[in-house]
Amino acid sequence: MLSRIRNFLLGPPLPTQRLAHERLNKIQALAAFSPDALSSIAYANQEIYLGLLIAGSAGLALALPIGLAITGLLVLVALSYYQTIHGYPSGGGSYIVARENLGTLPGLIAAAALLIDYVLTAAVSLTAGVGAIASAFPALWPHRVVISLLLLLIITILNLRGLREAGTLMTIPVYLFLFTYLSMLIYGAVRLLSEGPGTLAAVAPPATVSLTAFLVLRAFSSGCTALTGIEAISNGVPAFRPPQSRNAGRTLIVMALLMGVLFVGSIGLAQSLAVVAGPEETILSALARKLLGSGPAYLVVQASTLLILAVAANTAFADFPRVAAILARDGFLPHQLTSLGDRLVFANGMLLLAAASGALVVAFDGDTHALVPLFAVGAFLAFTLSQAGMVTHWWRERGNRWWLKATFNAIGALATGMTLLVVGVSKFAQGAWITILLIPVLVAVFLRIRAHYREVAAQLSMEGMPSVTPLPSVPRVVIPISGVHRGIVDAMAYAQTTSKNVTAVYVELEPGDGERIREKWERWWPDVPLVVLPSPYRSTIGPLLDFLDETDRQHDDGQLATVVLPEFVPAKGWHALLHNQTAWLIKAALLYRRRNQGYQRAIIDVPYHLQR
């Protein structure tokens, strides 16, 4: 039943040999790696607008300068990653670059920053996408959390089915988005030329705070989220057709150009046309509405915004499980994260990501503006460590013109490092502190997990084991019974076959029951001793454990008695609710409660299957 639902949602299992590398041409690769980067402009724009709006028209007039500054940063970062693509043709994620060139700790810091970044990519893209569509249909505005979670659910299921199918779905939204936005920007530029600019002072609400340098820095920091996702291509070089590095490098340049045009274009138009947004609308929606009215053209723009943001959230489902699997392979995260599910995807990592980003959406009430301060810190920390790692990389390699390459990366590292500082300070109180706190916590967890795995490996090593022999004698057997009925017959038969020394035990919950049981017992198994244990506190487990300890002590033969458990398996799942799960509780108590004794007690389950 469960497995049928599972197959319907996720598709049947796939054999391992279908895991082959699919190579992408540049058109496909742009669609696969750019959604996160391109779609960032949707929320970055909105954050710059919200950050400046409180300073009135004087504030909003700074949107374009801030946009240009961020575009300058974009150029530096893009050039820097262009270097990485050529330095790490096998894929240079921040974790790998930082760990190989700077050491384990910087690598882990980059990894923690990345994982947080991916969770936020998913959460912010979803809420921003829902914000875009709720701008068009204000009735949806109060339901943003639920809609975001529904989208998250759909994306999770698609990804659990496997990327192959998800991949083909992606190209459409990306090129639709590029087409609609570029058309709109061109049309807007024509309108601007023919009609002349608007006057912000006439439409902007009055300033509620004065325009300080700190306010400008904060708007800049929020706007820096426009750069998130730019590193995707450098991680994915092996997916390109050969010559891989050259193709990847060119795709990066095209992507960076598109990012710059869309970002500066939309900010510039909104400012020149003096667009302001209402309380339940994004600035991009207001811009589109100003240019296109509220008709079908406007709706297409909003829908394509939602779609590309959904696809961006989707890229987190490729990135997060991949980084988690690499960390797990290195022993810093649970091994389970390395296992390919039966649809050849890292299902555990995907579920972890879905849970974390879903929790963020709920905790922050689906509000993009509240989530963004957590966002840029992780991204820029990973950028900085990665670029710094590349500097060391070129220096160590000392190849052809290494100093030029190192300089480019050094400039990139410096620029992103300074931005990181600005973002961390200016957004600290608004939420960046959460990320700043979380990164060292995650690093500590990574180290703790590796220490555990090393400890276990040492304990499990066969080194120095003298030799392996069977037990000196067949063990004593104790069989707890809940009554004299068919459910214990097979278990008794098994116990008597295994051992000559069998004792049955009945824990008497209701005083007087013991005598009744003993009478029946002696009719069926007259030669097996039955011990009735009183239970003043109505616990089955306590008296049984005490009895086992006591008799083990009395026998003192260096062995613990084996416990044979007659286990009653109901025919249908819901029937389990109608029976005390005593066998299960005894097992759990024997396995987990008494671990400090140093040696082990075997447990034999003999099931009795009810027929209906």
Next chain:
Amino acid sequence: MLSRIRNFLLGPPLPTQRLAHERLNKIQALAAFSPDALSSIAYANQEIYLGLLIAGSAGLALALPIGLAITGLLVLVALSYYQTIHGYPSGGGSYIVARENLGTLPGLIAAAALLIDYVLTAAVSLTAGVGAIASAFPALWPHRVVISLLLLLIITILNLRGLREAGTLMTIPVYLFLFTYLSMLIYGAVRLLSEGPGTLAAVAPPATVSLTAFLVLRAFSSGCTALTGIEAISNGVPAFRPPQSRNAGRTLIVMALLMGVLFVGSIGLAQSLAVVAGPEETILSALARKLLGSGPAYLVVQASTLLILAVAANTAFADFPRVAAILARDGFLPHQLTSLGDRLVFANGMLLLAAASGALVVAFDGDTHALVPLFAVGAFLAFTLSQAGMVTHWWRERGNRWWLKATFNAIGALATGMTLLVVGVSKFAQGAWITILLIPVLVAVFLRIRAHYREVAAQLSMEGMPSVTPLPSVPRVVIPISGVHRGIVDAMAYAQTTSKNVTAVYVELEPGDGERIREKWERWWPDVPLVVLPSPYRSTIGPLLDFLDETDRQHDDGQLATVVLPEFVPAKGWHALLHNQTAWLIKAALLYRRRNQGYQRAIIDVPYHLQR
């Protein structure tokens, strides 16, 4: 760790012998049994007010007549239960009375109605109590759901600790409530006499619907919730000091008198003084505010309302688990509900009640007005069946003046039956349908559960078993291994002691691993065969189950091979997250997946305890 938290919250275990009957004098008994009944006036009043308000001042003028009609009903029901107390001195709950006198099906209907009624008592009392305090502090109004759930949590924990401690806490709120309300009513009466009545027409909002007979009936129906809880004393006769029936009967009369005075008094005063309430206030709060201002005296009244309603919710925690335990004893609910927890309370029943009423509070957004339509149906159905059962009881018994007693109960049954009809029809669309639908569903569940238990008892019966013998031979053993390490050494030793025929099995998830394992294997256990199973779909379970089926078929000795599972027990709970729970998954698959084969496979767990 867990058990330390548990002991802190719930207290240490108590021995069974402390389960003795505590006998209550009348003062204590009134406090123990009346809170539900007395506190009902809080929401009943409010519901009559809300039901009439929409018809403006003409509607509100009918509050007192409706209140008097309900008080008339109260007299009939009280007289009827007075009979029950003398007919069932051992405690006559509706289920027992209906089942003994009318048959199993009416008994189960009464039981279903009662269980629903108790869940609603808890939910409605909580939301009404929070409504009382939120009337005083309007800032709390939007947080009613959370506050209700917090209260529920506190009451649940107190009850899981055991009634003994909860009992002493109860008397204070009950007498505080009686004192404050009676004082307020007397003071109000004096004010009314000295100042003269107010004019409703001057203060009531204009009518939004016209005053129809149906509207009046609906207000009456809602007001009938005032009677809920009146049956409590008849259930609890054995708790009274002897002569039990006489003491219980007198306490019932006092309680009914108090109910009538409080109910009619508060309705009459509110109407005569022309009190109307704002949108975020209850009518009782408005009455208290009118008489006492918004100062300390008013706050004491609201606090005492909250307290008695909390105590009323608490009585559901005594009643629901008791009825559930009786049903479980008779095989209509899971056996687990009969087991006294180690604090001598029916912990499972309490948790069930807490979950159900918490869910109701959340589903109905903490709104008393939305919950009330579900409420009266269950209560009046139980009343009617119980009274009808009493008529049969007297008729069968034919004792002294049986016809008089039967007549009293018949009048009670008729009155409550007619009310049931009115309530069911007039509140049907507003929510009564939920209860009306739920009762037959619950009854069906009860019958289904009993059928299952009877089926199991038949299957487990030793009747006709020929004789019990050990197995013909020591079983073959298959031991799945995850590698060659210390964790499997004890399991191998155990397997080799138990059987001469041991096969190790390794499921190869990564192609090539098998050879590596085999080399190590042959170094340590050269005489035990190792089978390496390929796993194209990366599942451990599937290939193992197939191998077992295959070899069982080959051996064809009427036995299934025993599986020995080397189980890896981590030293700390969180470590379990770092290891694949493969042993556990294999166990589950062996126990539950293959149940259609008719015979059983034993599983031997040999734990290996990690030290750190």
